[in-house]
Amino acid sequence: MRLKEKTALITGSAQGIGRAIADVFASEGAQLIISDINLGLAQKAADEIKAKYLVETIAVACNVAKLEDCEALIKSSLDKFSKIDILVNNAGITKDNLVLRMSESEWDAVITVNLKGVFNCIKTVSRAMLKQRQGRIINIASVVGQMGNAGQVNYSASKGGVIAVTKTCAREFASRNILVNAIAPGFIRTAMTDKLSKEQKDMMISSIPLVRFGEVLDIAKAALFFASDDSSYITGHVLAVNGGMYM
Numbered sequence: 001m002r003l004k005e006k007t008a009l010i011t012g013s014a015q016g017i018g019r020a021i022a023d024v025f026a027s028e029g030a031q032l033i034i035s036d037i038n039l040g041l042a043q044k045a046a047d048e049i050k051a052k053y054l055v056e057t058i059a060v061a062c063n064v065a066k067l068e069d070c071e072a073l074i075k076s077s078l079d080k081f082s083k084i085d086i087l088v089n090n091a092g093i094t095k096d097n098l099v100l101r102m103s104e105s106e107w108d109a110v111i112t113v114n115l116k117g118v119f120n121c122i123k124t125v126s127r128a129m130l131k132q133r134q135g136r137i138i139n140i141a142s143v144v145g146q147m148g149n150a151g152q153v154n155y156s157a158s159k160g161g162v163i164a165v166t167k168t169c170a171r172e173f174a175s176r177n178i179l180v181n182a183i184a185p186g187f188i189r190t191a192m193t194d195k196l197s198k199e200q201k202d203m204m205i206s207s208i209p210l211v212r213f214g215e216v217l218d219i220a221k222a223a224l225f226f227a228s229d230d231s232s233y234i235t236g237h238v239l240a241v242n243g244g245m246y247m
C-alpha cells in the first residue's frame with residue numbers, strides 16, 4: 001500500500017485518465033477527493049471507488065477555470081480530510097482548429113481551463129501544503145506541449161504553459177518538501193481521443209514507434225510513481241508517456 005493514509009485530490013476525475021488515476025491511488029490505500037465539472041458523474045465515481053477499494057471518498061463539483069470554485073473545492077477537501085497530500089491537475093479540454101480559423105473563444109476556453117485551471121488549483125492548495133511542509137503536485141501536460149501539433153495552437157500552448165508552471169512551482173516549493181512534476185501523455189484512448197476520425201487515428205498511430213495508442217493505466221502508473229515515496233528526489237521533471245512519439 002504505497003499511499004496509505006494519504007489524501008489525494010484529482011481534478012476532472014469522473015472519467016478518462018483522471019478516473020484511472022483515482023482507481024490506482026485508491027487501490028494503494030489513498031482517500032480521495034473526486035472533483036469534476038459534472039457532479040453526477042463525480043459522485044458515481046466516488047461511490048464506485050469507495051465500494052470497491054474501501055477507502056473514504058468525496059465528490060465535489062468544480063470548474064477549475066473559476067478561482068472561486070477552486071477555493072471552495074480546497075475548503076471542502078480540508079473540512080473533510082484536514083489535509084491534502086497529493087494534487088493531480090488533470091482536468092483539460094480541446095477545441096481544435098487551424099490558427100487562421102480559430103476563434104478567440106476557442107483560444108480563451110482552452111487556455112482558461114487547461115492553464116489557468118492549473119494555476120487556480122495550485123494557488124489555492126499551496127497554503128495548506130506549505131503549512132504541512134510536504135506535498136506532491138502532479139500536472140497532466142501533453143506531448144503536444146513539447147512538440148506542437150497542427151490544429152491545436154490553443155491546446156499545445158496551454159500544455160507548454162503547464163510544463164513551465166511545473167518547473168517554476170518546483171523551484172518555489174522545493175524548500176518546503178513539495179514536489180511538482182508533470183506527465184506528458186502521448187495519444188491515450190479516452191473520450192477525448194475517441195472523437196477523432198479513423199483517418200486521424202491511423203495517421204497518429206503511424207507516428208508512434210510502439211504503433212498503438214496508450215491506455216489510461218499507463219498514465220495512472222506514472223502518476224502513482226510521482227505520488228509515492230519512490231520519487232522523493234525528483235522535482236520539476238516532465239515524464240513522457242508517449243510510446244516513443246517524441247524523444
Ligand code: NAP
Nearest residue numbers: 012016017037063064090091092142185187188190191192
Ligand atoms: P476526458 O476523458 O475528456 O476527461 C476529462 C474530464 O475533465 C471530464 O470528466 C471532463 O468533464 C472534465 N472537465 C472538463 N472541463 C473541466 C473543467 N473546466 N473543470 C473540471 N473538470 C473539467 O479527458 P482525458 O483524455 O482523460 O484527459 C485528461 C487529461 O489528460 C487532460 O488534461 C488532457 O489534456 C490530458 N491528455 C490527454 C491525452 C489523451 O490522448 N487522452 C493526451 C495528452 C494529454 P466533461 O466531459 O463533462 O466536460
